[in-house]
Amino acid sequence: MTMPPLLEVQDLTCRFGGLVALDRVSFAVQPGEIFGLIGPNGAGKTTLFNLISGVTTPTAGSVLWRGAPITGLAPHRLNRLGLARTFQNLRLFDGLSVRENLLVALQRRPRSGALAGLLASPSHQQAERQRQETAWQLLEELGLSRLAEREAGTLAYGDRRRLEMARALATGPQLLLLDEPAAGLNPSEKDDLCQLIAALRQRHQLTVMIIEHHVPLLMRLCDRMAVLDFGVRIALGSPEQVRRDPKVIEAYLGSGSVPSASGGAAP
Amino acid sequence: MIDNGLLVQMLIGALLGVSVYLPLAAGQLSLATPAFYAVGGTLAALLSTTWPALGAGADGSFPLASFLLELLLGGLLAGVLALLVGRLVLRLQGIYLAIATIALVEIVRVAILNLPFTGGAIGIFGIPQPFPTAAGYLLPALGLLALAGWVCQRLEVMPLGRAMAAIRNDELAARCMGIDTTRVKLTAFVLSAVLAGSTGALAAHFLNTWNARQGSFDTAVTMLAFVILGGSRSWLGPVLGGLLLTALPELLRPVGDVRLVLFGLVILLGPSVFPQGLINPGLLERLGRLGERAEREPQP
Numbered sequence: 366m367t368m369p370p371l372l373e374v375q376d377l378t379c380r381f382g383g384l385v386a387l388d389r390v391s392f393a394v395q396p397g398e399i400f401g402l403i404g405p406n407g408a409g410k411t412t413l414f415n416l417i418s419g420v421t422t423p424t425a426g427s428v429l430w431r432g433a434p435i436t437g438l439a440p441h442r443l444n445r446l447g448l449a450r451t452f453q454n455l456r457l458f459d460g461l462s463v464r465e466n467l468l469v470a471l472q473r474r475p476r477s478g479a480l481a482g483l484l485a486s487p488s489h490q491q492a493e494r495q496r497q498e499t500a501w502q503l504l505e506e507l508g509l510s511r512l513a514e515r516e517a518g519t520l521a522y523g524d525r526r527r528l529e530m531a532r533a534l535a536t537g538p539q540l541l542l543l544d545e546p547a548a549g550l551n552p553s554e555k556d557d558l559c560q561l562i563a564a565l566r567q568r569h570q571l572t573v574m575i576i577e578h579h580v581p582l583l584m585r586l587c588d589r590m591a592v593l594d595f596g597v598r599i600a601l602g603s604p605e606q607v608r609r610d611p612k613v614i615e616a617y618l619g620s621g622s623v624p625s626a627s628g629g630a631a632p
Numbered sequence: 633m634i635d636n637g638l639l640v641q642m643l644i645g646a647l648l649g650v651s652v653y654l655p656l657a658a659g660q661l662s663l664a665t666p667a668f669y670a671v672g673g674t675l676a677a678l679l680s681t682t683w684p685a686l687g688a689g690a691d692g693s694f695p696l697a698s699f700l701l702e703l704l705l706g707g708l709l710a711g712v713l714a715l716l717v718g719r720l721v722l723r724l725q726g727i728y729l730a731i732a733t734i735a736l737v738e739i740v741r742v743a744i745l746n747l748p749f750t751g752g753a754i755g756i757f758g759i760p761q762p763f764p765t766a767a768g769y770l771l772p773a774l775g776l777l778a779l780a781g782w783v784c785q786r787l788e789v790m791p792l793g794r795a796m797a798a799i800r801n802d803e804l805a806a807r808c809m810g811i812d813t814t815r816v817k818l819t820a821f822v823l824s825a826v827l828a829g830s831t832g833a834l835a836a837h838f839l840n841t842w843n844a845r846q847g848s849f850d851t852a853v854t855m856l857a858f859v860i861l862g863g864s865r866s867w868l869g870p871v872l873g874g875l876l877l878t879a880l881p882e883l884l885r886p887v888g889d890v891r892l893v894l895f896g897l898v899i900l901l902g903p904s905v906f907p908q909g910l911i912n913p914g915l916l917e918r919l920g921r922l923g924e925r926a927e928r929e930p931q932p
Contacts, residue, residue: 418808444810452808458801469798470809472791479819482790483783493789536810 369432371396371540371572372417372448377426379412379596386412388596389426394540399566399573401583401590401604405616408593410576411453414542417574418450419443445473449538451529453545453576459518463509463528466517467500470535474499500535506568507531507561523554527561534569541565543575547582555579559586584608592616637766638882640838643773645878647831649858649870650780654824656864657787658817659800661726663852664714664733667740668825670847671713672706672832674744677756677842679705682749694760699837703772703830710829711822718821722814737852745844755843759836769838776834777871780827784867796820861902863909865916872910 370393379387387409394400402410415421417428419440427436430446438446458466477492504510507527512520517528526546533541543562547555559582566573577583583590584604592600592607594616600607607613634642648665655662679702680688686698721732744750751757763769787793795816798806807813836842854877862873880898884891906912 420804420808439812440804440807441810441812444808450808452805456802456805458798458805460801461797465794465797469794469806469811472794473810477791479790479792482792483786485786489790532809 368396369429370394371431372574373429373432374413374417375427375429377413377416377428378424379409379416379421380424385596387416387423387593390593390596390598391426392591392598392601394572394574396539396572397566397570398588399562399575399586401587402574402576402593403578403580403583403590404593407595409596410593411544412596413593414450414544414574414576417443418448418542444536444538447537447539448542449533449536449540450542451526451533451544451546453548455525455529457517457525457528457532459516461517462514463517463520464500464504464513466528466532467503467535468496470532471496471499474535474537503531503535506565522549526550526558530561530565534565538571540572540574543573543577545576545578547577547579555582558582562586634879634883635766636770638879640766640769640773641882642875642878643770643777644831644835644838645858645874646871647773647777647780647827647874648855649862649874650777650784650867651824651828651831652855652859653864653867653870654784654827655817655820656859657784657793657800657867658796658820659803660722660817660820661730662721662733662821662824663730663856664717664721664736664821665824665828665855666847666849666851667733667737668710668714668828668847669832669835669851670737670740670744670844671710672829673836673842673846674750674756674832675706675709675829676702676833676836677759678749680760680837681756681758688760692758692760694762694837696762699762699772702833702837703776706833707826707830710832711826714822714825715818718818722817722821734849734852737847737849741844741848744847751843753843755841755845756836757841759840759842761840762837766838769834772834776827776830781867781871783823792816792819857899859909861899861906861910863906863911865908865913866911869909869911876910 373393375391376389377387377391378385378389390413402413404410412421416423419438419442422437427434429435435443435446458469461469475492475495477489481489501510504513507530509524509528509531512524517525520528530543530546547558550558562573562575563586565571575583575586587604589601589603590607591598592613599612599616600610648669651665680686680694680698687695717736721729721736724732745753787796795806795811798809798811799813799816803813835846858873858877859870860873861877862871863869881891881895884894887894
């Protein structure tokens with residue numbers, strides 16, 4: 366018997382009125398891999414993330430977590446199972462400090478009761494110390510510790526991106542969904558991000574699903590990838606396989622061009 | 633100018649301000665506080681005038697223990713009602729929630745006006761007094777306010793309070809970070825109701841009479857003004873707003889009929905001069921720095 370994949374989507378379909386955003390998409394993500402998702406604008410990538418993370422309910426099809434169905438569960442239930450995400454358009458708690466953003470996400474690591482909290486009991490204080498410590502570790506790890514007390518809304522763009530990742534990590538996920546983490550970053554920041562994601566996977570034993578427009582970055586980072594076009598999965602495989610797939614070349618890259626994996630793409 | 637009676641009224645205003653603040657701290661604009669205030673007050677008025685076991689004397693006296701029991705029961709009944717109603721109305725967002733809670737206030741008001749045992753338009757009067765003078769109510773009112781302030785203060789360093797702040801900032805992101813937002817919002821709503829219910833029970837005895845007008849749409853707007861003038865970033869805001877705006881109409885009494893115009897002007901101008909309220913983030917930060925300096929200075 367083989368281990369079931371960490372995440373599997375089967376014939377996932379999502380319609381908004383007459384628009385078919387996703388049409389019978391299937392694939393599986395194995396534990397420990399970095400799985401890329403590419404496709405032109407409007408191909409349904411973010412919709413797919415919304416379905417997996419419970420923000421949107423699918424019209425048909427199912428999502429499996431370690432072989433068990435999780436279709437239609439509420440986002441907080443999915444997060445507690447071990448699934449965390451970031452947002453393409455950054456949804457930080459802008460009015461809270463950087464550290465508080467992480468403490469919100471750390472509220473169940475460890476858990477502590479409301480009564481214990483009101484009475485400031487030793488068990489609450491112990492839990493609180495642990496949360497603060499984990500928050501500091503994550504801030505250090507993502508290079509945000511000097512900004513700990515700054516209001517999240519006042520951070521520079523790149524720092525905000527990293528804070529979103531730190532906040533998702535703070536919930537203790539096994540699967541991290543990154544929605545265009547490199548958007549708006551300059552080439553050297555993109556390189557740093559690449560190394561950071563690879564390092565985080567090692568240190569936190571993560572499985573990563575990543576949506577990205579910057580194809581060279583994905584080719585370098587991913588173990589496998591899927592390509593969406595108009596809501597249909599048109600390719601699946603290693604970056605090398607996907608790169609040679611004629612359907613991908615036609616749909617996503619335009620006929621006649623082959624993406625360069627050696628970097629040096631336009632910023 | 634400020635006598636004990638007005639002081640108690642001001643404290644009741646502060647308590648109701650905190651009650652409006654609690655759901656707002658979780659991003660929920662609920663105006664249900666007067667409904668729960670009316671429920672708590674009506675319960676206390678009914679129990680103390682009709683239930684002999686509570687020990688109301690023929691001279692209008694009332695045992696302190698029974699009074700405290702009523703504060704508890706008033707809070708409890710309001711809390712249970714909030715638990716039932718909250719599940720329904722908290723599905724609504726923003727202004728729709730505000731409208732639904734105004735509807736709740738009206739339903740409660742009309743019910744109290746028309747129920748066979750709540751005294752109709754005249755209401756319930758001759759509510760027995762646990763204290764000989766108004767000054768006696770100062771201590772329980774202050775005690776209730778201290779309790780409410782302590783809960784609000786503890787919330788800041790607790791998962792529940794942080795979850796509330798997260799929902800106020802971005803509800804969807806909070807859900808994706810593992811926060812059961814339905815439950816957190818309901819908890820804030822129930823806390824708010826319990827506080828309003830207990831305050832109502834206290835007010836019923838203090839005012840000596842109780843009728844349906846105690847919890848109306850007008851009171852809802854006044855209570856919201858407490859929070860808007862005082863500021864919604866800390867529980868101290870609604871406390872200050874409640875104290876000031878309850879005192880103002882009384883203090884302005886000497887100027888005659890113009891007083892309500894002046895009162896309206898304060899409500900109008902306050903938020904334009906202090907858009908984030910009197911107790912705003914900038915002020916809190918300055919206070920924090922002063923505190924730090926005061927702590928450092930005594931050291932050699």
